[in-house]
Amino acid sequence: MQNIKSYINTHQQRFIDELIALLRIPSISADSTYKDDMLKTADAVKNSLKDAGCDHVEICETDGYPIVYGEKIIDPNLPTVLVYGHYDVQPPDPLDLWHSPPFEPVIQTTDLHPDGAIFARGACDDKGQMYMHVKALEYMTKHDVLPCNVKFMIEGEEEVGSENLAPFLANNRDKLKNDVILISDTGMIAKDVPSITTGLRGLSYVEVEVTGPNRDLHSGLYGGAVANPVNVLTKMIASLHDENKHITIPGFYDQVEVLSDAERAEMAKAPFSLDAYKKALDIEAVYGEEGYTTNERNSIRPTLDVNGIWGGYIGEGAKTVIASKAFAKISMRLVPHQDWDEITQLFKSHFERIAPKGVKVKVMPHHGGQAYVTPIDSIGYQAASKAYEETFGKTPIPQRSGGSIPIVSLFEQELKSKTILMGFGLDSDAIHSPNEHFGIWNYLKGIETIPWFYKYFTELKT
Template identity: 40%
Template sequence: MTDLSSVLSRADQNLDASIERLFELLRIKSISTDPAFKNDCRQAAEWLVADLTALGFEASVRQTAGHPMVVGHYPGPSADAPHVLFYGHYDVQPVDPIELWEDDPFDPKIKDLGNGRKVLTGRGSADDKGQLMTFVEACRAYKDVHGHLPVRVTVLFEGEEESGSPSLKPFLDAHADELKADYALVCDTGMWDADTPAITASLRGLVGEEIIVTAANRDLHSGMYGGAAANPIQILSKILAGLHDETGRVTVEGFYDGVEETPSNIKSAWDNLTGGRNDFLGEVGLSELAGEKGRSMLELLWARPTCEINGINGGYTGQGFKTVIASKASAKVSFRLVGQQDPAKIRENFRAYVRSKMPKDCTVEFLEHGSSPALQLGYDSPVLTKAKTALSEEWAKPALVIGSGGSIPIVGDFQNLLGMESLLVGFGLSDDGVHSPNEKYDLKSFHKGIRSWIRIMAALAA
């Protein structure tokens, strides 16, 4: 039996005890958004510190302006071993509406769903206590067999992820030197399906803009002024309609600077995917893809930038009818970014586009609503390649490299504040009910998640 096989076997032998440790953590009501559970959040942090300390980590509870952080360090086999920062969060969502829960949300259980499928129930079982404990238990199995871990490890467990992470950036700023590693491991993601692991390699960035167009100095009677006075709603509508051409491409100058084509092998892998996610438009009563012509659904969601109009306001919108030409009209527009698109440049060019369409006696005001760059782990990254191979050796189907249409703020913070790329690997499933009543985490996800992190750590050490 190889050394790795010994560690995997130990994880199998430890499974019952691993579940009980997870259940201890799940019983703590660490709801971060409700001040009534402040002490519970601290209790969860202290529980994790005690568990990490028992594993040989130098771990401590770190106070913040809000709920505490948990930081732990393990030296690894040597000073030149790869160094990883593992991130998870111990806080959970509120349980309302409580009447929809089949069991007490803080009394976890193992349930048999039939067909050989067993799940671990309780608030936080999937998001994110069950996920972070897969890594902790992988470390435990490695320590049991070899007496040390194959890589240097820093852990950061947050207590405010479910309430907006207000303390996270200040904490990263204040402890940047301590927390920097070769790369971050983030577990707050999911599988493609119950048999197919996934690595999320890209997250789209975001630019938010609000436009306010002003024409006359007051609202006007459309009978007296219609046809002679500028109508800001019409002006704004024309501007918005011109943001896309007939092929669905965004017309803002320089918009596609920094956008690269997805490698053909990655697109082929996405095209071969099957399952409900490929038909998700039907769930919302739609049947045809919008956006750029000639692109697949997954490519549009994961690898292409977008311009979306999120809201329009102007004129009379109440009950009945009012023949008015409004003096102002406004719209909110968001851009999802990919690759190396520059949020500041996108904002600048968008504003220049709008100004170029304004009549001489009308004015436009812009309100900024935040921005963040896209994040992309290179498809040929050695870290990604090693993790993909390790996951493929554990699961029934080869690991997929996927993208995310949204963003995960912590990943951007790791890159922008600590200069680290992140490897996003998690074992949640789409039916886990995160943030909902009857949250669960498949026992298979928990068990094989532990084994997966064992394989990933070994692969990174190699």
């Protein structure tokens, strides 16, 4: 592994150019308009795995978008690492907030990325981080230093709930058999503070519809006489939190894991500047559940947020109307022991119960997943820690993430495997937002670090 830095330096521009080519394809799984681009991206991933050294690569059809599978089996008696990633990306909206077109990647320097960052939708989530593993494999196969077997499973529906992944896992347990699952779809604390994500929050995502009159009404003739669905919906949503920012759904907190003071003290050791946090977001104050710090609110506590709300007239100029319907999309981030199906039902029952007379309410569950915690005494975690120590020169900090990767708990259920989350992005990389980007330094550092994980995992496992 000692010559990996030299290899990266020699091929750096090619690595960047290949990622940029992948980022140019608008693989938006949420919008069927981009179906051809989704299939084109799957083919591109397949070809990249072949070029990197996989002996077998195939596109596996599902009821939705295909899964790209590849493998390099050097000895069935050696450990096997299964790499998971996804090639689909979030919709780029709102387009007018992008500084450059989301599917025309550009490299720009920033305060946090003086070496440059690639700005494009999917740069960090997850094409850039997924592609680090492809290039790491390329290095290991070309230098004959791959110490164990590797399998790749790159899907195209992560951003829409991975609906077809569960049956694929159930039908392909032998094909996907492994000793550890490796994912880079998370971040680290800072470029000089490596970290390993040891916990993920679960998710319940729903859409709600409030219906009042059977048609849009003139707000002068009917205003004050019938329930306005937009007014009602906003009032119902506001009631979901109390004055302490505590969620008011009965039973919502019944299974919430409460960390000890000692565990919270360990979390507090991670470097964090509240002033820098507020400055980066251009806000005057933070906001959240009373009794918890910012880092605790966005990692170990459950949340409820409105992700979108609409109804009535929103075009240019004025239209005096009482809308017949109002809608909202709501996500709830969950912590260990909160079952997402149960939380979805609690939300549905509560939201229907608080609706006033004069409107009808419909709650439509979309998708969800369970929270996940990985032990720091596992062989996989120890191998990851040693890998970071090798390339960063310091021991990584274990941290819980506020994000959700629902398939991680699904992997443990179906494949009986633990997952190691080696992310190289930063919180400031604007994933899911306009101007998403991924630092070139981070991208190359990931390629440098990943092969060391293989080396140490094999040594610890055998």
